[in-house]
Amino acid sequence: MSHRIFAPARGVRRSLAVTALIAVTAPIAVAATPASAASASANGRTAPQVVCTSAKSGLADRLTEDIGTLVNSPDANGHTSLALYDRTTKTSCTYDAGRQYDSASVVKVIVLGALLRQAQDEHRDLTEVERTLATKMITRSDNDSTTTLWKQLGLARIQEFVRLAGMQHTVPDPDGYWGLTQINAADQLTLMALLTATNSVLNDDSRAYALDLMSQVIPDQRWGVPAGAPSGAQVHVKNGWLQRTGGGWRVHSIGAFTGGDYDYGIAVLTSDHASMPASVKVIEDLARKIHADLNNTPAHTGQALYGRRLPATSDGSLVPNSAR
Numbered sequence: 001m002s003h004r005i006f007a008p009a010r011g012v013r014r015s016l017a018v019t020a021l022i023a024v025t026a027p028i029a030v031a032a033t034p035a036s037a038a039s040a041s042a043n044g045r046t047a048p049q050v051v052c053t054s055a056k057s058g059l060a061d062r063l064t065e066d067i068g069t070l071v072n073s074p075d076a077n078g079h080t081s082l083a084l085y086d087r088t089t090k091t092s093c094t095y096d097a098g099r100q101y102d103s104a105s106v107v108k109v110i111v112l113g114a115l116l117r118q119a120q121d122e123h124r125d126l127t128e129v130e131r132t133l134a135t136k137m138i139t140r141s142d143n144d145s146t147t148t149l150w151k152q153l154g155l156a157r158i159q160e161f162v163r164l165a166g167m168q169h170t171v172p173d174p175d176g177y178w179g180l181t182q183i184n185a186a187d188q189l190t191l192m193a194l195l196t197a198t199n200s201v202l203n204d205d206s207r208a209y210a211l212d213l214m215s216q217v218i219p220d221q222r223w224g225v226p227a228g229a230p231s232g233a234q235v236h237v238k239n240g241w242l243q244r245t246g247g248g249w250r251v252h253s254i255g256a257f258t259g260g261d262y263d264y265g266i267a268v269l270t271s272d273h274a275s276m277p278a279s280v281k282v283i284e285d286l287a288r289k290i291h292a293d294l295n296n297t298p299a300h301t302g303q304a305l306y307g308r309r310l311p312a313t314s315d316g317s318l319v320p321n322s323a324r
Contacts, residue, residue: 035060047072048096055090059293063093066289071095076282078248078273083189086264086294087197093290094186098169101269102250103181104240105141109191109254110170111178112138112213114153114161116206126209138213138238141221150178164201165194179242183252185267192256192265195236211236211256223280224253225266228288230295234259241276248272251279253287266290 035052050068052060071080082095103110112134119126126134133149136142150158158172167187173180195207195214202210214236226235237255244250248271256265268286273279292299 035064048099050093050095052093053091054086059089059091060093063091063290063293066293067093067095067286070282070286070289073285075278075285076273078279078282079271080282080286081185081269082267082286083185084264084266084290085189085193088261088263089294091264091294097186097189098184099269100169100182100184101252101271102179102242102244103183104179104242104250104252105143105146106183106188106238106240106252106254107172107178107181108137108141108146108240109195109210109214109238110158110162110165110167110172110181111146111149111153112210113165113191113194113202114158115149116202116210117161117164118153118157120203120206135213135216138210139216140218141239146178150176161201166190179240183269185269188252188254188267188269189265192254192267196256196258196263196265211258214238214256224283225255225268225287227284228291228299229257230262230291230297232260233257233262241279243276248274249276249279251276251283253280253283257291264294 048071050064050071052063052067054060054063067082070076071082079099079101080095081097081099081101082093083097084093085091115126115130115134119130130149133145136145137149155172155174155176162170162172167190169182169184170187171182172178173182194201195210198204211234215234217237217239221239222235222237224237224239226237229235235255235257237253239254240250240252242250250269250271251273252267252269254265254267257263266287268283270279270282273282288299291297
């Protein structure tokens with residue numbers, strides 16, 4: 001896997017933050033009255049709230065309490081954002097889901113979506129070369145393959161896919177620094193929902209192809225939201241990790257869990273935690289509680305996925321296309 005790191009620091013664009021989960025492509029009905037938890041921040045301002053709704057009795061309260069405990073723990077001393085849906089229990093949760101982050105490599109799912117949409121528009125299958133590049137990009141998080149596809153697609157087509165997908169606060173980087181695309185947890189969950197339900201943006205074959213690649217991510221990159229997932233679920237995941245010059249890590253994990261009675265998605269985005277392992281621990285602690293609460297099972301206490309060797313360098317291009 002190739003890495004390109006530490007371009008000069010650039011100003012980060014900010015989109016208007018959303019205060020609740022953006023509607024996903026396949027609408028998810030939820031209970032009318034949400035459970036929420038808030039606390040005062042150190043500067044006296046109201047901290048972000050955990051807001052959960054569910055058609056299943058007691059589930060929203062349980063998720064609100066468990067997520068709130070974790071995002072306010074001493075380990076979570078950077079920024080953490082979360083969004084989740086569960087179609088089976090008609091459950092939705094958000095925490096600071098409108099905060100904007102550098103995308104790192106989770107943007108690669110957007111690149112894949114734009115590629116599949118292009119093939120649909122042109123009434124063709126992916127070429128053998130495109131399939132090879134897409135496979136490396138998703139299953140191994142290969143940066144060079146991503147840059148090739150980003151350049152092939154062009155910014156306008158990537159922006160059009162984002163628009164069609166309803167990702168209203170996602171801003172692809174106009175200068176070709178694809179790892180600095182601006183994203184938030186709400187939009188990332190919208191993308192997971194798009195991939196897991198029939199819609200007018202990606203046909204069933206395209207969605208199945210994308211989910212299949214996300215289920216084949218190499219073992220060393222299957223940390224994050226898969227932690228604590230039920231053994232009977234099909235796990236589809238993409239992670240991203242990026243260290244900015246003069247700043248901390250941006251570490252993200254997005255995933256969908258399907259098959260049998262499972263039909264839910266989780267997006268957790270983080271920045272400025274003490275280290276990459278610390279960031280991954282925050283994500284996995286949240287994932288274990290969420291999986292346990294959604295499936296009414298004890299939280300798994302086995303070896304953390306982040307106990308595997310984590311990369312020490314960024315995986316999100318900070319080199320513009322013009323320099324490649």
